[in-house]
Each structure stands twice: as structure tokens, then as C-alpha cells.
Amino acid sequence: MDINSRPVVVKRMPERLNSRTAREFLRNVRPFLAADRPQLVFDLSLVSQIDASGVEMLLKCMSEAHKRDGDVKLASLSDQAAVVLELTRTERLFEIYETSTEAARSFSGFLPNSMRQQLLHNKRSATQPIAA
Amino acid sequence: MDIRGLLLANSEHHHAGGNQALDVPLATLDVTGKSALQRMAERLQQYGISQVSAVVESTGPSGIRNFGLPSDVTCVSVAPDRFWKVAESAFNDMAQSGAELVILVRLGAYAEADFEKLVQFHLDRKERVTQMAADEQKLEIFCISASRRNDAASLFRTQLAHCRSECPLLQHDGYLNQMASMRDLRQFAIDILTRQTQTCPAGKEIKPGVWSAPGAMIEKGARVLAPAFVGSLARIRSGAVITRCSSVERHAEVDCGTVIENSTVLPFSYVGAGLDLAHSVAGMGRIVNLHRDVTVEIVDPKLVASMSVGSGKRFMTSAAEALTYLPKLAFQGVFAAKKAEKVDLQATLRKTSPALGTAAGFETSACDTEASHKFPNMVVARRYGHQ
Numbered sequence: 001m002d003i004n005s006r007p008v009v010v011k012r013m014p015e016r017l018n019s020r021t022a023r024e025f026l027r028n029v030r031p032f033l034a035a036d037r038p039q040l041v042f043d044l045s046l047v048s049q050i051d052a053s054g055v056e057m058l059l060k061c062m063s064e065a066h067k068r069d070g071d072v073k074l075a076s077l078s079d080q081a082a083v084v085l086e087l088t089r090t091e092r093l094f095e096i097y098e099t100s101t102e103a104a105r106s107f108s109g110f111l112p113n114s115m116r117q118q119l120l121h122n123k124r125s126a127t128q129p130i131a132a
Numbered sequence: 133m134d135i136r137g138l139l140l141a142n143s144e145h146h147h148a149g150g151n152q153a154l155d156v157p158l159a160t161l162d163v164t165g166k167s168a169l170q171r172m173a174e175r176l177q178q179y180g181i182s183q184v185s186a187v188v189e190s191t192g193p194s195g196i197r198n199f200g201l202p203s204d205v206t207c208v209s210v211a212p213d214r215f216w217k218v219a220e221s222a223f224n225d226m227a228q229s230g231a232e233l234v235i236l237v238r239l240g241a242y243a244e245a246d247f248e249k250l251v252q253f254h255l256d257r258k259e260r261v262t263q264m265a266a267d268e269q270k271l272e273i274f275c276i277s278a279s280r281r282n283d284a285a286s287l288f289r290t291q292l293a294h295c296r297s298e299c300p301l302l303q304h305d306g307y308l309n310q311m312a313s314m315r316d317l318r319q320f321a322i323d324i325l326t327r328q329t330q331t332c333p334a335g336k337e338i339k340p341g342v343w344s345a346p347g348a349m350i351e352k353g354a355r356v357l358a359p360a361f362v363g364s365l366a367r368i369r370s371g372a373v374i375t376r377c378s379s380v381e382r383h384a385e386v387d388c389g390t391v392i393e394n395s396t397v398l399p400f401s402y403v404g405a406g407l408d409l410a411h412s413v414a415g416m417g418r419i420v421n422l423h424r425d426v427t428v429e430i431v432d433p434k435l436v437a438s439m440s441v442g443s444g445k446r447f448m449t450s451a452a453e454a455l456t457y458l459p460k461l462a463f464q465g466v467f468a469a470k471k472a473e474k475v476d477l478q479a480t481l482r483k484t485s486p487a488l489g490t491a492a493g494f495e496t497s498a499c500d501t502e503a504s505h506k507f508p509n510m511v512v513a514r515r516y517g518h519q
Contacts, residue, residue, distance in 0.1 A: 051432030
């Protein structure tokens with residue numbers, strides 16, 4: 001059983017997230033959002049300015065991803081981005097991670113117990129030598 | 133005895149602290165209705181020092197400016213490079229016009245000093261210059277014999293760091309706030325609202341712990357929870373919540389559904405609809421978040437904006453809004469595809485749905501006002517008390 005077959009797409013957000021750059025960014029990520037069960041990580045480390053349309057774009061991406069049973073997670077929030085997300089009460093809607101790597105890993109982290117056991121079993125059987 | 137007061141307010145103090153978030157001296161910013169400068173001028177007057185002058189650093193045009201000081205206080209605003217020169221000449225003018233003692237206070241720190249004790253201590257010891265101190269730290273509060281011009285000059289020329297002669301120290305045991313950063317400014321508001329200071333909020337206590345200045349407008353459906361302060365001509369729109377030692381200063385506006393928690397909204401500032409401002413000082417297009425210790429410039433006027441200080445400009449804006457209100461309604465009535473359903477605030481508050489707006493497949497609105505059209509995707513997610 002291959003749990004991690006679906007790719008995790010990590011996108012770095014632009015420094016200024018206003019209506020124009022948000023539209024552009026949305027256009028760039030739309031193909032990934034249209035995939036089946038999309039898994040996206042947005043890296044906000046560079047963001048120094050974000051306005052209401054930037055926040056709305058994030059919500060739109062999350063909504064699109066949820067429609068297709070996927071998720072959007074945020075990583076490396078700059079102070080500016082964190083303050084605006086807190087101000088607009090949207091920080092509680094996203095899973096937020098310290099780094100993009102942690103965010104990407106988290107997509108395979110939340111497995112139901114039965115699947116986790118099966119995965120472990122598969123790994124064990126792959127490493128065990130076949131008896132002659 | 134002719135005793136006069138000289139107040140100095142400049143921003144060097146907080147430049148050194150590395151936390152200069154705004155371009156004005158912190159002492160000139162309103163805290164629960166009055167600035168530290170105003171409070172100090174009034175305190176001097178309470179001690180019978182009727183002639184008070186103030187020298188305030190300003191990046192704007194130099195000249196006489198009031199800074200909300202009482203009308204009998206002479207106030208001069210000067211450019212930063214001329215600040216100390218003007219301060220020295222203000223002292224010399226006082227000495228020449230017959231002052232015997234000058235109480236010099238630089239804000240800086242706000243200390244509720246006992247000026248009577250200071251003068252008595254100075255006279256008893258026949259000193260030239262006496263300084264106040266709190267524990268080991270020297271405060272920039274001096275009592276200077278006006279005839280000792282050279283001692284005063286040495287003080288002004290070293291920016292109050294040294295005096296030619298030795299200054300005895302008088303220990304201060306009252307309230308003290310360093311006022312070096314926005315955190316201190318916020319703490320000052322908390323201390324005033326929780327009555328840890330002798331100075332009070334500049335307004336009427338409309339219910340226990342809630343102060344409101346004349347002209348403050350708290351709309352129906354808005355909640356102001358004690359302790360809190362609403363300044364003169366400030367407007368708290370429907371559904372907004374002001375709580376936990378928050379202070380909304382004069383002419384500020386908090387739009388629908390916004391929660392202001394443990395924060396200060398500076399004068400002439402607008403905080404948009406459906407927001408959550410916590411542990412911050414907002415205004416002048418910036419938010420100083422005290423938890424994160426960061427200053428963020430907000431470019432989006434739907435979130436935080438500055439309103440015009442000039443009353444004429446504000447009047448014109450209001451008049452334009454009033455004139456366009458009916459045509460706008462008529463236009464919406466004719467061209468809107470479907471009449472927007474009137475939003476019940478309580479029902480909206482009860483919704484745990486986050487600010488997804490149309491993206492989640494339903495319309496949300498912080499409240500049914502113009503502001504909600506500007507920012508339709510925001511909704512109150514946090515609930516307070518029984519709301």
C-alpha cells in the first residue's frame with residue numbers, strides 16, 4: 001500500500017500579497033488545486049505585506065482544496081503575515097508549521113491507526129529476507 | 133515664591149530603546165483620553181505651579197501647537213535638531229521673567245512625583261539643582277534654582293545627562309512608568325484603568341470600570357466590558373466588543389463585529405469590521421503587536437486606517453458618504469440580483485463557521501452595514517460571555 005503517492009506541493013508566497021499578486025498566485029496554484037486530493041504547503045517566510053485580498057485568496061485556496069478532499073497548510077510565517085492572519089481571525093483555520101518540511105511531512109503524519117499498522121507491517125515484510 | 137514648570141517631550145528616549153514604532157514622542161500620544169504630557173502639566177498645576185511651558189519635538193512645522201494641553205500652558209513644537217536649544221532658551225526666559233525655581237520634567241518616564249516634597253527638599257538643602265530618583269535609577273525630574281543659569285545650561289547641553297555641580301537625589305516612591313516603548317504605553321493604559329495611578333481616565337464612569345468621554349458613540353449591540361475606555365467622539369459600531377483594559381481613543385472607530393482585547397486604538401484610527409485585535413496598539417496605519425514584539429505596517433485601509441485629523445476634511449468625507457448613501461441604495465435595489473438577507477447579529481455570533489464567506493458556500497457578514505460590504509468574508513468567530 002503506497003501512502004505517500006500523492007505529491008505535496010510547496011509554494012513560496014510573494015513578498016507583497018495584494019489583490020494583483022494574490023490573483024497571480026492563485027492562477028499559478030490553480031492547476032495543483034484542481035488535482036484529486038491536493039496537498040499544498042504555502043511558505044510565507046518572505047511575506048512582508050499582506051492585505052484583505054491576500055487573506056481571501058488563502059481562504060479560497062483552502063476552500064478549493066477541501067472541496068477535493070485535500071488541504072492547504074501554512075509554513076514559516078513571517079511576523080507580518082502572522083499578525084494579519086491573527087487580526088483577520090484566519091490563523092485558526094489553517095495548520096501552521098515552523099518550516100515547509102514539517103508541513104509537508106505532516107500530510108503523512110495523521111494516519112488512522114489501522115493504516116499505520118498496515119504500513120509498518122508492509123515495511124517489515126519488505127526488509128525481512130525470504131526464507132529459502 | 134515664583135515656581136514654574138518646564139516640560140520637555142522628545143523621542144530620543146525610545147529611539148535608544150530600539151522600539152520606536154511611531155514617529156511622535158510617546159508622551160504626546162493619548163492614553164485613556166489624555167497624553168502623559170497633558171497629565172504632567174495638570175499635575176504641576178494641581179501643585180499650584182500655575183505657569184507651565186512645554187517644548188515638544190515635532191517633525192511637522194515648528195511653532196505654537198497645543199498638543200491638547202490646558203489653554204494656560206505655553207507649548208512650542210520644534211524640530212528634533214533644535215530641541216535642546218529651544219528648551220534652554222525657554223528656561224532662560226523663565227529665569228529672566230522672575231522665576232525663582234523651575235521644575236524641569238522630561239517625558240520620558242511618567243512619574244507621579246510629589247513636587248511639594250521636591251521643592252521643600254531643594255530649599256532645605258539650599259541646593260542649585262535637585263534630581264529625583266527611583267531606587268538606583270535617576271529620573272529626569274529636576275528642581276533648578278533659576279538664578280543658577282550655568283548649572284542649568286550644563287544640564288541642557290548634556291541632554292540632562294550631567295550637571296556642573298553635584299545633584300542630590302530625592303527618592304520617588306509613587307507611580308512610575310518608563311514610557312520607553314509601546315509596551316509601556318499599553319501598560320500605562322492598564323494601570324490607569326485598574327486605578328493603580330492617581331491620574332484617572334478622561335471621561336465619565338458610565339458603569340463600574342467603563343469610562344466614556346463626551347461624544348463617544350457606542351452603538352446598540354456593541355459591548356464594552358470593564359475595565360475599558362472610549363474616548364471623545366469615538367465610535368464603537370454594532371457587534372463590536374471592547375474588553376480587557378482596552379482603550380479606544382478620541383475620534384477612533386471600531387467597526388462591526390471587531391473584538392478589541394487588551395489593546396489600544398490610537399486617536400483618529402479606524403479598525404475594520406470583523407477583526408480581532410489583541411495585545412496590540414493600533415493606529416497611524418500600523419499595528420504594534422506586543423506578544424510578538426513586532427510592528428507591522430498595514431497598507432489595507434479595510435483593516436486599519438488613519439482618519440484625517442482636520443475636522444473640515446472629516447466633515448467633507450462624512451457629507452460625501454451621506455450624499456451617496458441613497459443613490460447607492462437605489463442602485464443596489466435596481467441592479468442587485470437578490471436582496472441581501474438582513475443578518476441577525478446574534479445568529480451570526482452563534483455561528484462557529486470561520487471566515488470563509490462565499491468560498492465555503494454561504495454568505496457571511498460581520499453585520500449588516502456598509503463596512504460589511506467592504507469586507508464581506510469576515511465574521512465573528514470568537515464568542516464572549518453569553519454572546
